[in-house]
Amino acid sequence: MSTTDEHPGSSGSDVAGPTHGGPDDDHTPAQLAAMDRTELDRLGARYDGVEILHVEPGPLPGSxxxxxxxxxxxxxxxxxxxxxxxxxxxxxxxxxxxxxxxxxxxxxxxxxxxxxxxxxxxxxxxxxxxxxxxxxxxxxxxxxxxxxxxxxxxxxxxxxxxxxxxxxxxxxxxxxxxxxxxxxxxxxxxxxxxxxxxxxxxIKNPNTGNPLGTTSWAEGVRLLRDDGTPIRPGDQQPGSLETVFPAVEGGNRQADAATMLIRLRPEQQFSEEPREGQADFSYGDYVAYSKICTHAGCPVSLYEQETGRILCPCHQSQFQVTQGAKPVFGPATRPLPQLPITVDDEGYFVARSDYIEAVGPTYWNRERI
Structure with missing residues (x-):
C-alpha cells in the first residue's frame, strides 16, 4: 500500500483552519473609520477590557x-x-x-x-x-x-x-x-x-521710536519743581539740590524725566575735563543730572554737599558731581547722564535738549563708560 506524505498545513483533521488576528486584520483602516459605535460594538469593542461599574443617566430629555x-x-x-x-x-x-x-x-x-x-x-x-x-x-x-x-x-x-x-x-x-x-x-x-x-x-503702540533712549526733555522745556513752579538762578542756596521735571503734561509723574538740579558751592571746582560733547552743559555753578541710578534704576536722592557726592540709597553707589557724576563707589559703572541747561528770555531755567544718552541702568546694547 502506497503512502502519501502530508505536508504540514495541507489537509487533515489535526490541522487548524485559518485564524484571524481580530478587527485590524479583517478590516482595513478606512473600513473601521467608516463604522459607527454600534458596528464597532459588534466587532468586540464593548468587550475590549472595559467593565462598566455604574451608570447614572442624566435628566430625561424635555423634563x-x-x-x-x-x-x-x-x-x-x-x-x-x-x-x-x-x-x-x-x-x-x-x-x-x-x-x-x-x-x-x-x-x-x-x-x-x-x-x-x-x-x-x-x-x-x-x-x-x-x-x-x-x-x-x-x-x-x-x-x-x-x-x-x-x-x-x-x-x-x-x-x-x-x-x-x-x-x-x-x-x-x-x-x-x-x-x-x-x-x-x-x-x-x-x-x-x-x-x-x-x-x-x-496698532497704536505708544512705545514707538526710541522710548528707552529718550525722555520728555527738549530744547526750551522749562525746569519745574514738583509743585509746578519754574526756577531761576539764585533761587537755590549754594550746595543745595532741587528735583525738577519737564514743563510738559504729566511731567512730574514721568519717572525717567526726574532730574537733580544742583548748585555747587563756591569752593567746588570740576576736577576733570567734561566728557566729550558736554563742555557747555552746565550753567554757571548749576549742573543737572538724571535722578535715575545707572545701576538698577533706583532714585539717587541723597546729596553730600561737602564732598560733592550723590548717593543711591538702594545699593550704595556714589557719584562725584565735580567729576561729571562719575561713579566712585558701589556697583554702578556709568556716570549719571547730564542734562544741558540754560535760561530763557524770562530768566528761568530751560533744557537745551534732551539727554544725549539714555537714562537708567545699562541694558543689552548700551556700552559702559
Missing part, C-alpha cells in the same frame, strides 16, 4: 429638570460672554484697540482703573466659564463609572475611542440644546476676541 439645568448653564456661559465683551470695551477705551476712541476720563483716574478693570473683567469671564462647565457636567451629562486594563492600542482601539467620543457627544444632548449651543458660540467668539485683543496694542 423640567433638564430645562432648569439648561437655563442655569446657559446663564453662566452668557455671563462669561458679557464679561469678555466688557474686557473689550475697557481695552478699547485706551485707544489702542480702536484708535481714535478713548474714554473721556481724567488721565489719573484712567491710569489707576485701567489695569484693575481689565483683570476684573477677564477674571469674571474665566470664573463664569468654569462654573458653567462644572454645572454642565454635573447636571446634564450622564455619569458612567468604568475601568479598563491598560494595553497597547491598535488602530481598532483608536477608531473605537473616536467613535466613543462622538457617541458621548450625542448622549450629552448638546446638539439638540440649541439655545445652549448658540450661547456657547457667542461665548467662544467673545472669549477668543478677549484673548487676542491685547494684540491691538500693536
Amino acid at each position: 423640567g429638570l433638564e430645562k432648569q439645568a439648561t437655563r442655569q448653564v446657559t446663564m453662566w456661559f452668557a455671563l462669561a460672554a458679557f464679561f469678555a465683551v466688557a474686557f473689550l470695551v475697557v481695552y478699547a477705551g485706551s485707544g489702542w484697540f480702536l484708535p481714535g476712541w478713548e474714554w473721556e476720563v481724567g488721565a489719573d483716574a484712567w491710569s489707576a482703573l485701567f489695569t484693575p478693570l481689565l483683570g476684573l473683567a477677564m477674571g469674571l469671564s474665566l470664573l463664569c466659564i468654569g462654573i458653567g462647565l462644572v454645572q454642565y457636567v454635573k447636571k446634564l451629562l450622564p455619569h458612567e463609572t468604568a475601568v479598563q486594563d491598560k494595553h497597547d492600542g491598535s488602530h481598532f482601539d483608536r477608531v473605537t475611542t473616536g467613535a466613543t467620543l462622538m457617541s458621548g457627544l450625542d448622549k450629552s444632548g448638546l446638539p439638540r440644546r440649541k439655545l445652549l449651543l448658540g450661547t456657547l458660540g457667542v461665548m467662544g467668539a467673545a472669549f477668543g476676541a478677549m484673548l487676542i485683543a491685547p494684540l491691538g496694542g500693536l
Whole structure:
C-alpha cells in the first residue's frame, strides 16, 4: 500500500483552519473609520477590557429638570460672554484697540482703573466659564463609572475611542440644546476676541521710536519743581539740590524725566575735563543730572554737599558731581547722564535738549563708560 506524505498545513483533521488576528486584520483602516459605535460594538469593542461599574443617566430629555439645568448653564456661559465683551470695551477705551476712541476720563483716574478693570473683567469671564462647565457636567451629562486594563492600542482601539467620543457627544444632548449651543458660540467668539485683543496694542503702540533712549526733555522745556513752579538762578542756596521735571503734561509723574538740579558751592571746582560733547552743559555753578541710578534704576536722592557726592540709597553707589557724576563707589559703572541747561528770555531755567544718552541702568546694547 502506497503512502502519501502530508505536508504540514495541507489537509487533515489535526490541522487548524485559518485564524484571524481580530478587527485590524479583517478590516482595513478606512473600513473601521467608516463604522459607527454600534458596528464597532459588534466587532468586540464593548468587550475590549472595559467593565462598566455604574451608570447614572442624566435628566430625561424635555423634563423640567433638564430645562432648569439648561437655563442655569446657559446663564453662566452668557455671563462669561458679557464679561469678555466688557474686557473689550475697557481695552478699547485706551485707544489702542480702536484708535481714535478713548474714554473721556481724567488721565489719573484712567491710569489707576485701567489695569484693575481689565483683570476684573477677564477674571469674571474665566470664573463664569468654569462654573458653567462644572454645572454642565454635573447636571446634564450622564455619569458612567468604568475601568479598563491598560494595553497597547491598535488602530481598532483608536477608531473605537473616536467613535466613543462622538457617541458621548450625542448622549450629552448638546446638539439638540440649541439655545445652549448658540450661547456657547457667542461665548467662544467673545472669549477668543478677549484673548487676542491685547494684540491691538500693536496698532497704536505708544512705545514707538526710541522710548528707552529718550525722555520728555527738549530744547526750551522749562525746569519745574514738583509743585509746578519754574526756577531761576539764585533761587537755590549754594550746595543745595532741587528735583525738577519737564514743563510738559504729566511731567512730574514721568519717572525717567526726574532730574537733580544742583548748585555747587563756591569752593567746588570740576576736577576733570567734561566728557566729550558736554563742555557747555552746565550753567554757571548749576549742573543737572538724571535722578535715575545707572545701576538698577533706583532714585539717587541723597546729596553730600561737602564732598560733592550723590548717593543711591538702594545699593550704595556714589557719584562725584565735580567729576561729571562719575561713579566712585558701589556697583554702578556709568556716570549719571547730564542734562544741558540754560535760561530763557524770562530768566528761568530751560533744557537745551534732551539727554544725549539714555537714562537708567545699562541694558543689552548700551556700552559702559
